[in-house]
Amino acid sequence: MGVKEAFKKYKETNELVSKYNYANFILGFDVETDCPEKDKERSYEVQDFFRQKALDIILSKETQDNLKYLYDNKELLEEFERKQIEEDYKEVLKLNKIPHDELIKHMQNENRAGLAWKRARINLDYSNFEKELNELISYNFKYIDWMKKEYKHPLDILLDDMEDGFNVAKYDEFFDLIKKDIVPLAKKICSLPKLYNTKLDNMKFDKYKQMKITEEICAMMGYTNQNGCVRETIHPFTNGINSNDVRITTAYDESLFLSNIYSVMHEAGHALYELGQDPRLNETSLFGGTSMGIHESQSRFMENYLGRSYAFTKKLYSILKKEFPEEFSEITVDDLYKYANYVSNQFKRTEADELTYSIHILIRYEVEKALFNKEITPEQISDKFNDLFEEYLGVRPSNKLEGCFQDVHWSSGFGYFPTYALGNAYAAMFYNKMKETLDIDSLMEEGNFAPINEWLDKNVHTFGKSKKNLEIIKDTCNEDFTPKYYIEYLKNKFETIYNIKD
Ligand SMILES: [Zn+2]
Structure with missing residues (x-):
């Protein structure tokens, strides 16, 4: 033959x-x-x-x-x-x-x-x-x-499966920076008072109105019922099969209206990645995310780099004020921005602000390292998790729901969590590069995602698995992977919001 x-x-x-x-x-x-x-x-x-x-x-x-x-x-x-x-x-x-x-x-x-x-x-x-x-x-x-x-470390095998070219030595370098630069900054900020109108903390936001807002934001992002759908689950996720059908879920909480909004922006970011792939890849082994880290970079890009920017907050404010005129009568754009970027040492990873997010991941990474290096037994996961949480974020979870088993991920594998932090760092590189040719802030003030989607489609999405994670970074950003843009971004953003000078 x-x-x-x-x-x-x-x-x-x-x-x-x-x-x-x-x-x-x-x-x-x-x-x-x-x-x-x-x-x-x-x-x-x-x-x-x-x-x-x-x-x-x-x-x-x-x-x-x-x-x-x-x-x-x-x-x-x-x-x-x-x-x-x-x-x-x-x-x-x-x-x-x-x-x-x-x-x-x-x-x-x-x-x-x-x-x-x-x-x-x-x-x-x-x-x-x-x-x-x-x-x-x-x-x-x-x-x-x-x-x-x-391998040098048993976890290396699992890490490389999830993200090509990464192992404990490489992740250690990355997380050492988080420990050195981000942990002390987060600790300092967590001790400061809230900067927004705290009436926001006690307000209730009708679920059906939230659903309407969700639809409006999805449409703005180019995610519609023509190529997907939004359903409800405890743990939001994205599931796609080809470039015509990628579905997402969210969770509505009447006292935390931003939780749903950012969750939807996050999952829609994942969805847009798969929807933006070259249709030739459909039903082939090349369809899907080239790596977990690149997938996560697309979701975090939408959720944080765009969604939690001051420019987009202005747009969001106008949408919220239209739907909740009474609730927002005493709330300013500045309140909303500072509320959306409030840094706290609460326990839930999925609700974490941008600054403490990577610390939540650092904790899970260190648990995985200790477990696979046989420094702890499976029975000791919870204590190890709690010790690390206390060390890095200053508080101790009181049970496994608040602590080590708040996430479902370990039921489908190990070595997955670090790619979340890496995704943030990839996204920082894309953001930095995109800024050279697009005025991201003006686009976000208008809620205009089209030129951004086009940029991401062309540089990242279209390739699916036909291009490797680090190749995409190198070709798009003209340099090898570096966490420096991510660390700089976090420091600049939160030192400015909280008015902290070194
Ligand atoms: Zn995600």
Whole structure:
């Protein structure tokens, strides 16, 4: 068989797998949103069934032989075809290193752990979740061995899986800067009084009006019911399948109206990334985020660099005043800006301000490091988390809901959290570069996202996985990755708001 024919066969197989993936995408979104509590287990069973079907095709001898043949002859393929083969080949190599029964068991464990996490929150009993988590931790230890790669720190293997080119040594450099420059600044600011009209703290904002505002902001950002939808969950997330369908969720809190607004801007940022990809990538292995860090850079860019800027706050103020005229009668733009950028040592990562955000991540990173270096046992995660929280943010969580298990992420893997902090730093580099050609503040005052989306589409989104994280940074920003813009941005912004001089 020639290369052309082999590629045709590869595409046919891909089409079949992508249909199973599509079914799972719908089920996966449904189980988190509309599916009644009593039928969730059944939904997970059906999802497992489809995942296994897809996996059976991917790992069949026929598919693998064909993929290997194409990989060995990749020089004969066009660039776009070659990249698909390389991406798939890399993934299949990894899958083949994992014993098949362990892989299947692990997929089921992940779902069960996610469900156990949700149920544990209701009565604050984490014993079931901890049982599932222990299994996942031991799987990850085995996974590190199965990969048969050299490492300096066991976590390196997991970190590199989540973000190409990153390991403990590199992240340590990054987080050392956070410890040196950001932790002391955050501690200092947390001790200062609030700078905004504190009437905002006690106001209630009707959920349905918030939904209307959500719709208006999404439309402004170019995210509509033509290419997505917004539903409700405890933990907001984004789930996409191709450049025509990327869905998001949010959570409404009547006493924290900004929580929903920034959450939606965040998730819409993730969605726009996938919606902005070259449609040629649809239903290929190249569709999706090139790395977790780049994905997060797009969401944090929208949420913080734009959403929490003074310029956008002005626009937001006019929207809020229209919907809540009474509530906002004594509130100024300045109040809103300082409220949106209020620095506090509260416990929730998802509600954290920009300054303490990376400290929340630093804490999780240090827990993961200690766990995989066997300095602590899984039973000691909570104490370690609380000790670190106290050390860096000066307060101690009183239970696991406030502390180590507030996030669901460890039920789907380790090494994920650091990419969140990295995303902020990538975003700072994009922001800095974008400012050279766009007047971001004027655009934000008008709520005009189109030129910004165009810039991001062209420099970041369009490539999907066909370009690596660090390549995108280098080509777009004309320099290698550096956290310096991020650190400078945070210091400038918050020293100015809180009027602190060195
Ligand atoms: Zn995100």
